[in-house]
Amino acid sequence: MKHSKSLILIIAVLVLFLGAVMSASAQDTLKLSGITTTDDHPNGCVDCHKQSGGNDYRLNTALKEISGHPDVTKIVKTVPKDCGMCHKPNSSAGSLTLQVHKIHFENPDENHFISNYQGECLACHSLDLATGEMSVKSGPKNW
Ligand code: HEC
Ligand code: HEC
Ligand code: HEC
Incomplete structure (x- = not known):
């Protein structure tokens, strides 16, 4: 139980991180x-x-x-x-x-x-x- 909670936390952090990376690359492709x-x-x-x-x-x-x-x-x-x-x-x-x-x-x-x-x-x-x-x-x- 404790394990799966920290797994969820890790996934949440990863999703936030990927989101930030993706929006940064959207800015990089400025027209x-x-x-x-x-x-x-x-x-x-x-x-x-x-x-x-x-x-x-x-x-x-x-x-x-x-x-x-x-x-x-x-x-x-x-x-x-x-x-x-x-x-x-x-x-x-x-x-x-x-x-x-x-x-x-x-x-x-x-x-x-x-x-x-x-x-x-x-x-x-x-x-x-x-x-x-x-x-x-x-x-x-x-x-
Ligand atoms: C023969 C003179 C003349 C020429 C050539 C002319 N204009 Fe104008 N323009 C005017 C005058 C006078 C006004 C002000 C009209 C008014 O507010 O009564 C005006 C206003 C404007 C405005 C402001 C309109 C508003 O909503 O306030 C724009 C934008 C504009 N002209 C664009 C252009 C563009 C683009 C061209 C070329 C394709 C052009 N004009 C050529 C005389 C001219
Ligand atoms: C990439 C496309 C684009 C270019 C390039 C462009 N325009 Fe426009 N223009 C627009 C759009 C879209 C509007 C409508 C804006 C709005 O929603 O009021 C507009 C609006 C206008 C208007 C008001 C009348 C109308 O058609 O709504 C005038 C006058 C005008 N533009 C003149 C010019 C002149 C002069 C140039 C070049 C120096 C120019 N535009 C370049 C897209 C463009
Ligand atoms: C829709 C067409 C259009 C767009 C978009 C546009 N400009 Fe312009 N700009 C012009 C025209 C037309 C002139 C006048 C050229 C002339 O007088 O021969 C001009 C003139 C200028 C000048 C000279 C001003 C002066 O007093 O000599 C500057 C600086 C400038 N633009 C900066 C910008 C910047 C920064 C942007 C974007 C935020 C921008 N322009 C977007 C059409 C545009």
């Missing part, structure tokens, strides 16, 4: 697009904001839903660079950095960029491991 895993969105914005599964997530369509937003269908050709023609620092449209960061990280409990893409900086940014330089991915418009 860093282009660094620890292949990059599913090498062109940034337009690789997510596209037509997919019968839905239209393209940015020219999405921005039409934001009341007061100008139609970007004709004026924007390279994304996100051309968004910057209005989204300059201290402009009334708000800087591109602030607007894009806000929209992808606000309301973190509900934001699909966080729940579906782990809020990954490297979805939009790329890191050149040779130089250490960080930049913003870019692509031609998809409309």
Whole structure:
């Protein structure tokens, strides 16, 4: 009886230990697009904001839903660079950095960029491991 109690104790300790090891290795496999895993969105914005599964997530369509937003269908050709023609620092449209960061990280409990893409900086940014330089991915418009 005493024996089986200590056996249960040993098993319990082992289970706790294995649990800790497993959650540590889950952290080790952190997704860093282009660094620890292949990059599913090498062109940034337009690789997510596209037509997919019968839905239209393209940015020219999405921005039409934001009341007061100008139609970007004709004026924007390279994304996100051309968004910057209005989204300059201290402009009334708000800087591109602030607007894009806000929209992808606000309301973190509900934001699909966080729940579906782990809020990954490297979805939009790329890191050149040779130089250490960080930049913003870019692509031609998809409309
Ligand atoms: C990895 C996928 C991904 C990438 C890359 C991405 N987005 Fe998004 N974006 C999302 C998701 C998911 C949402 C919806 C967030 C929410 O739940 O409100 C979103 C929302 C938006 C919205 C609000 C309108 C809408 O469609 O809901 C804009 C505008 C936007 N993104 C612009 C951009 C721009 C500009 C870039 C590139 C600099 C970019 N996104 C890159 C996934 C992405
Ligand atoms: C012709 C000028 C212009 C261009 C080009 C433009 N924007 Fe805007 N954007 C605005 C203005 C003006 C506002 C403020 C709208 C308002 O709040 O009334 C705005 C607001 C936004 C917002 C904030 C919306 C909110 O819910 O507060 C986001 C995000 C945004 N723009 C993303 C983009 C992206 C991404 C692009 C490029 C694909 C883009 N914009 C191109 C003028 C522009
Ligand atoms: C959805 C796309 C997206 C995501 C995700 C994202 N960024 Fe950005 N980031 C941008 C864009 C677009 C700019 C503005 C580029 C420009 O102005 O040309 C920017 C600019 C920046 C800048 C330059 C700011 C300045 O004032 O010059 C820094 C620093 C930065 N991002 C850090 C981060 C970090 C850290 C994360 C993750 C927590 C992150 N970004 C996630 C799109 C994104």
